[in-house]
Amino acid sequence: MSKTNGEKRIRVALLGCGVVGSAVARMLIESADDLRSRIGAPVELVGIAVRRLAKDRTDLPVPADLFTTDAAELVTRADIVVEVIGGIEPARSLLLSAMKHGASVVTANKALLAEDGPTLYAAADAAGVDLYFEAAVAGAIPILRPMRESLAGDDVRKVLGIVNGTTNFVLDKMDTTGAGFEETVAQAQALGYAEADPTADVEGFDAAAKAALLASLAFHTRVTGADVFREGISDVTAADIAAAKAMDCVVKLLAICERTTGADGIEGVSVRVHPAMIPRTHPLASVRDAYNAVFVEARAAGQLMFYGRGAGGDPTASAVLGDLVAIARHQVAGGRGPGESAYADLPILDVGQSLTRYHLSLDVEDRPGVLAQVAQAFADTDVSIETVRQHIRTNAGTGAKRANLVIVTHTATEAALAATVDALSETDCVAEVVSVMRVEGA
Amino acid sequence: MSKTNGEKRIRVALLGCGVVGSAVARMLIESADDLRSRIGAPVELVGIAVRRLAKDRTDLPVPADLFTTDAAELVTRADIVVEVIGGIEPARSLLLSAMKHGASVVTANKALLAEDGPTLYAAADAAGVDLYFEAAVAGAIPILRPMRESLAGDDVRKVLGIVNGTTNFVLDKMDTTGAGFEETVAQAQALGYAEADPTADVEGFDAAAKAALLASLAFHTRVTGADVFREGISDVTAADIAAAKAMDCVVKLLAICERTTGADGIEGVSVRVHPAMIPRTHPLASVRDAYNAVFVEARAAGQLMFYGRGAGGDPTASAVLGDLVAIARHQVAGGRGPGESAYADLPILDVGQSLTRYHLSLDVEDRPGVLAQVAQAFADTDVSIETVRQHIRTNAGTGAKRANLVIVTHTATEAALAATVDALSETDCVAEVVSVMRVEGA
Numbered sequence: 001m002s003k004t005n006g007e008k009r010i011r012v013a014l015l016g017c018g019v020v021g022s023a024v025a026r027m028l029i030e031s032a033d034d035l036r037s038r039i040g041a042p043v044e045l046v047g048i049a050v051r052r053l054a055k056d057r058t059d060l061p062v063p064a065d066l067f068t069t070d071a072a073e074l075v076t077r078a079d080i081v082v083e084v085i086g087g088i089e090p091a092r093s094l095l096l097s098a099m100k101h102g103a104s105v106v107t108a109n110k111a112l113l114a115e116d117g118p119t120l121y122a123a124a125d126a127a128g129v130d131l132y133f134e135a136a137v138a139g140a141i142p143i144l145r146p147m148r149e150s151l152a153g154d155d156v157r158k159v160l161g162i163v164n165g166t167t168n169f170v171l172d173k174m175d176t177t178g179a180g181f182e183e184t185v186a187q188a189q190a191l192g193y194a195e196a197d198p199t200a201d202v203e204g205f206d207a208a209a210k211a212a213l214l215a216s217l218a219f220h221t222r223v224t225g226a227d228v229f230r231e232g233i234s235d236v237t238a239a240d241i242a243a244a245k246a247m248d249c250v251v252k253l254l255a256i257c258e259r260t261t262g263a264d265g266i267e268g269v270s271v272r273v274h275p276a277m278i279p280r281t282h283p284l285a286s287v288r289d290a291y292n293a294v295f296v297e298a299r300a301a302g303q304l305m306f307y308g309r310g311a312g313g314d315p316t317a318s319a320v321l322g323d324l325v326a327i328a329r330h331q332v333a334g335g336r337g338p339g340e341s342a343y344a345d346l347p348i349l350d351v352g353q354s355l356t357r358y359h360l361s362l363d364v365e366d367r368p369g370v371l372a373q374v375a376q377a378f379a380d381t382d383v384s385i386e387t388v389r390q391h392i393r394t395n396a397g398t399g400a401k402r403a404n405l406v407i408v409t410h411t412a413t414e415a416a417l418a419a420t421v422d423a424l425s426e427t428d429c430v431a432e433v434v435s436v437m438r439v440e441g442a
Numbered sequence: 443m444s445k446t447n448g449e450k451r452i453r454v455a456l457l458g459c460g461v462v463g464s465a466v467a468r469m470l471i472e473s474a475d476d477l478r479s480r481i482g483a484p485v486e487l488v489g490i491a492v493r494r495l496a497k498d499r500t501d502l503p504v505p506a507d508l509f510t511t512d513a514a515e516l517v518t519r520a521d522i523v524v525e526v527i528g529g530i531e532p533a534r535s536l537l538l539s540a541m542k543h544g545a546s547v548v549t550a551n552k553a554l555l556a557e558d559g560p561t562l563y564a565a566a567d568a569a570g571v572d573l574y575f576e577a578a579v580a581g582a583i584p585i586l587r588p589m590r591e592s593l594a595g596d597d598v599r600k601v602l603g604i605v606n607g608t609t610n611f612v613l614d615k616m617d618t619t620g621a622g623f624e625e626t627v628a629q630a631q632a633l634g635y636a637e638a639d640p641t642a643d644v645e646g647f648d649a650a651a652k653a654a655l656l657a658s659l660a661f662h663t664r665v666t667g668a669d670v671f672r673e674g675i676s677d678v679t680a681a682d683i684a685a686a687k688a689m690d691c692v693v694k695l696l697a698i699c700e701r702t703t704g705a706d707g708i709e710g711v712s713v714r715v716h717p718a719m720i721p722r723t724h725p726l727a728s729v730r731d732a733y734n735a736v737f738v739e740a741r742a743a744g745q746l747m748f749y750g751r752g753a754g755g756d757p758t759a760s761a762v763l764g765d766l767v768a769i770a771r772h773q774v775a776g777g778r779g780p781g782e783s784a785y786a787d788l789p790i791l792d793v794g795q796s797l798t799r800y801h802l803s804l805d806v807e808d809r810p811g812v813l814a815q816v817a818q819a820f821a822d823t824d825v826s827i828e829t830v831r832q833h834i835r836t837n838a839g840t841g842a843k844r845a846n847l848v849i850v851t852h853t854a855t856e857a858a859l860a861a862t863v864d865a866l867s868e869t870d871c872v873a874e875v876v877s878v879m880r881v882e883g884a
Contacts, residue, residue: 027595027742037785038594038662134592140743142584142592150576150584152480153469153763220480283749286728300469301582301760304750307725308743318742321595335777343479 008041010328013078014048016085023313029061039328047074076101083107099123106323108135114209114225121340130337132323137210138292140315141308147217148338155299156218159257163210165290165310166201167253169193180238203232204273211255215271220344229272229351249277250285262353269346270354278441352415357439363431366401370429377423384410450483452770455520456490458527465755471503481770489516518543525549541565548765550577556651556667563782572779574765579652580734582757583750589659590780597741598660601699605652607732607752608643609675609695611635622680645674646715653697657713662786671714671793691719692727704795711788712796720883794857799881805873808843812871819865826852
């Protein structure tokens with residue numbers, strides 16, 4: 001904090017001026033009076049690091065001389081550095097330098113935190129500064145602060161999150177229109193809900209990074225993106241969506257963080273991202289379009305849900321500004337926000353150990369004894385069947401009959417289910433295992 | 443904070459040992475190891491103030507000698523005082539004394555905060571201690587911390603809350619069973635969802651206190667329970683619920699806090715509690731049973747919703763423990779939580795100025811020209827009609843025909859609507875204004 005004419009002011013440096021950065025800059029300027037009242041000192045935007053100075057930014061209410069391409073220099077003259085450039089480098093080096101120079105940090109960088117969070121926490125501790133990152137998960141939705149603070153006296157057992165707006169938009173549209181994956185992604189791209197290269201979203205990389213952050217906070221255990229089992233939505237077909245509908249379910253890409261006891265009796269943490277069917281009566285089922293929501297089960301609090309916009313300039317900027325006010329209050333009145341809490345150090349369970357229910361669709365021959373053979377394959381691999389439905393189909397050309405079996409299992413481990421699928425593939429009467437999908441939220 | 447053998451410990455005094463107090467005591471004991479790790483120092487329960495020592499509490503894992511009837515003495519030897527006795531006195535005097543003696547305070551006492559919050563804040567400031575009260579609104583749902591901290595850089599425009607579980611249970615049951623109010627309250631009492639004297643809940647006093655707290659935080663303005671317009675649910679009939687159903691709406695008791703410009707052009711705060719119809723597609727409509735939810739609209743964040751259990755021992759204790767950990771961390775590492783923020787000091791708008799849509803049901807004569815007369819009464823009082831539906835009913839005995847008009851208005855002030863209702867009562871062809879209900883959440 002610097003003083004001018006005896007008045008303390010909080011110097012803020014902004015790294016990045018894209019959609020989020022612009023919104024942050026605008027709010028800092030336009031809400032300056034409110035921020036001063038809420039913090040107890042004025043906030044001054046001292047610089048915005050950008051890649052190219054040439055770009056026209058005259059729509060922003062920011063003096064042109066605040067823009068700089070020298071981010072490394074900028075971070076040395078701020079009390080709070082806001083990083084919204086994303087990616088691992090140069091973001092990491094800039095934040096480490098900022099903290100070394102005494103600045104606290106607000107970042108929306110889920111990838112960096114999921115890859116190397118402990119390094120950032122350690123740097124914050126060494127410098128005695130704050131590290132806040134509410135905007136890194138679920139945009140405007142206050143979820144990390146509730147997890148770090150509101151639930152700090154409780155035991156979180158499970159987190160189920162819809163934390164990627166692009167995939168939720170795609171799955172929701174597939175549900176309402178009946179269209180296929182490729183077609184719907186193209187529509188999402190045309191509407192600006194999906195990137196030209198949608199891999200990070202549709203293959204679940206973005207959600208996996210967020211799952212790692214949620215699990216780390218929920219279970220007081222270090223979880224990195226690499227610890228997260230990940231399966232995207234590119235294999236979800238219109239038939240899967242229709243099958244879910246028939247079960248009165250919807251398909252969502254879920255980030256699932258669970259404190260559980262594996263098949264070998266060891267308590268640990270299971271973190272996974274994959275599409276799953278959830279009942280339409282589940283609170284997450286009604287999360288439409290590009291909205292996000294995080295469902296939390298804690299021992300004492302019971303079931304909680306947090307819902308809102310997961311992306312976009314203004315919503316993300318709201319989360320950034322909330323963190324900025326918290327840090328600024330510390331700089332005015334003393335104190336620090338919570339640091340890393342990884343004391344529980346629970347083992348990360350292999351996905352093979354995680355327990356879920358499964359929905360399987362099988363094409364089988366239509367003759368007596370088939371159901372018995374199929375049921376035997378489940379029994380041999382220790383997976384218990386909850387329901388079976390059989391549909392008979394006649395091939396219009398050949399007149400041959402085929403049966404479709406839809407089976408929902410009781411809870412089973414991923415490993416057992418994989419063995420079931422292998423056993424089914426080797427069962428004569430099974431022509432094809434058409435689809436396998438997990439069922440959550442029962 | 444006291445030290446024993448060189449180790450700091452946080453001394454916690456608990457005032458009250460009812461449903462919530464017992465849950466707090468149990469969690470403090472059973473989660474002691476986790477709390478120590480999360481705080482950085484052990485927490486020690488040094489006493490529990492109760493009204494009668496004679497009561498059997500052997501089910502609690504608490505040494506018998508911790509119970510005391512001398513609350514006044516207990517608060518002088520604690521670092522954190524947790525108050526869950528409720529009511530104005532002796533709670534207020536005990537908390538003021540606790541703070542004077544240097545203790546920080548966690549309270550779930552919405553009535554006291556809504557009546558005399560500024561006195562408590564001032565005492566906390568004078569003593570340099572913390573005042574936290576997450577459990578006072580919506581039980582386990584983290585809503586006050588998000589409001590005080592996560593949204594501290596944003597502008598909250600509107601809060602719509604279902605913050606009373608008893609009334610939500612009653613209205614939800616009326617919706618699903620079609621039963622009347624009295625009958626459903628009796629059922630709620632039998633199930634333990636309503637008190638023997640349900641006045642505080644069904645007449646909206648409890649919700650009004652919570653609305654005052656939410657509005658104070660949302661708008662940085664002092665709002666007391668007395669500032670809140672309040673109308674309970676005891677006049678809601680099975681016919682009202684059926685009328686809502688016909689509109690694809692549900693009836694909820696809403697706490698509504700709004701930053702708005704009154705009819706006279708002055709910007710202010712409108713805070714009210716009343717039953718209202720909301721569309722079944724609104725996120726709040728699916729809040730069933732005794733659950734609570736708070737819907738927030740902020741300028742940058744957009745629409746947010748927070749959902750969970752609003753009452754009960756364990757959920758409320760979860761919120762209390764979260765506050766306790768936050769305070770304890772301050773006592774270990776320095777710093778203080780946010781104090782009162784009332785700088786905006788907006789005027790409280792009279793309910794007459796608040797803008798809502800209305801649903802009216804009128805019994806009218808069945809003859810030509812009636813609709814024109816009714817429409818004129820609306821026009822004369824400057825209330826614009828959005829939709830009209832007419833049903834003709836024949837009296838089985840007399841054969842006389844009567845018409846029922848269901849009218850939904852565009853947005854109008856309470857004052858204008860009251861004038862409309864007066865005008866309708868004086869209109870010859872209107873036999874009865876059967877019901878008037880506000881419509882929210884459009």
